[in-house]
Amino acid sequence: MANGTVALEEKSFYEESTNRWNKGILAWIFSTDHKRIGLLYLYGISAFFLVGVLAGILMRLELIAPGKDLFEPQFYNQLFTLHGVIMIFLFIIPGLPAIFGNFFLPIQIGAKDVAFPRLNLLSWWIYVVGAIMALISIVLPDGPLDTGWTFYVPYSVRSGTNISLAIMAAFVLGFSSILTGLNFITTIHRMRAPGMTWFRMPLFGWSMYATAWIQIIATPVVGITILLVVLERYFGIGIFDPTLGGDPILFQHLFWIYSHPAVYIMILPAMGVVSEIIPTFARRTIFGYKAIAMSSLAIAFVGYLVWAHHMFTTGISDTSRIIFSLLTFIVALPSGVKVFNWVATMYKGSIDPKPPFIWVMNFIFLFSIGGLTGLVLGSLATDIHVHDTYFVVAHFHYVMFGGVGTIFFAALYYWFPKMFGRMYNIKTANIAAALYFVAFNMLYFPKFIMGYMGMPRRYYDYLPEFEAMQQISTVGSWLMGITMILIFGSLIYSMKKGKKAHKNPWGGVTLEWHIESPPTLENFHEIPTVKTEPYDFSQLKEMDYESK
């Protein structure tokens, strides 16, 4: 666009369309503006998240007492599969990169948009198509799939449910992820503003960069793997079927070669968000910038080398079990580097505990429990005892939900005023954060104990000795449901009715806090020249921020 007039420049991206429709849904679903696409993802992903939560609450309801309470075992199998598939493929993998990466990555590096805006729109459409395919697979006559989200052979080859369509949905969703990654890598390499050197880039950008690499290199592996399952179902090609000379364990290798790095697709962006929020609310530059940036790359790389720790009990060779156990422990190192740097950043800072910061505290606590119990699972001997029990269920909810899910909310609370130009009620947000903490631990901590005592995962029934703890967990799930209503209710209300937000309500210094709330179509009146490191709070003196 040529030099805009003053009047034009003051319009926010909500008022300026990038296509020939000025208003209405078409102006959104065909928009190439990275901010609109980010919001489209936000709405879609949040909707699926709530469906997933509903499935979770239903499962917990079935588990309120031993024996059959509400539904048949088969329906329970389908519920946990649906819950897992939605939460993994439709919520947590695309979550942070597609929503906040799209919206904020270009702004934080001083760009007008991503490198390939049309490809960006395409990736959203592919997400929608994949999601629709997944939904269709639920309603078709043979019924929703019941293999668990991992599609393990041989059962996934034999099951009579709609496996093929659901698998194709995951395949299509993978493409969306690859395109987003491609776009971000190119954007970071090519579109940084003058002066925005690699080491002046906000850490969220670094984490998106590492994530994008995993998206591109790892996702095709799972795509091919699950296509092989479909081929096996229709043509019996024998790659996984031992009677035809195949190897079922090969499926697990291939599956986890993607799906383990995929957990870093989930957690790296979350760690990036934490590295944004802590300096802002501690009013202090991040401790160990380079160490954090490099540890993202290290996690991305080492993350490729640990996949077989999901397979310790499958009969893989002892040599590989020992090697993978060792490698697993190594991932703890770069993760530890981050946690210590965050804590060191807060040390002697002037901490202002606003809601985003409180959510980050939730994260550090919950994620640490998730991460440390991961070491219990990573060490061979203890894993044999707790493999496939509730211990694992508790562990992965603590890392995925307590880690990434918590940061999803932290990011939402942090950037909400920038995205919508309105402020939410701080008190409600604080209450929600506290409620979330209680609900979360009620819901999942008993699962560690039950798992240790031998309660297997994916069972719709249990022995009477687990009853008390199962019930605590179920009550926790209700509390979690209430928390979700509180969070989404208050945020949706604030989107429409909240009071106008200041352009820099928290006193942040990265580029997004220098521009209007909500941003204009091209983000910046003119592309900024960056002269300082990203978390240099001395610039706050000249900036316009709320508590001034």
Added chain:
Amino acid sequence: MSQHDNNHEHHGIGYGGLTLVWLGLLALTSITVSIAGISLGEYTLFVAMGIACVKSILVVNYFMHIKFEEPIFKVFIGISLFTLVVIFILTYFDISFR
């Protein structure tokens, strides 16, 4: 849009060269197919993988134009290939010690 960085030239090997590469690929494919019937014992895998490697080197360099691109692309491909090799090796720790 003010920036146009499309000014780097498109060199390559022309239609003749591309056809030659294509013929080479066809030849390699027919070798793969014809030796599939011969029992090479434990070398089978290495021969098949070797031919596949040569073919992908041709495709990547000429059809995908990497030979004529900036070094950064080569670095990227190198990193990806390195990761792939590491994954192969790690998988073999299972398969060959079972």
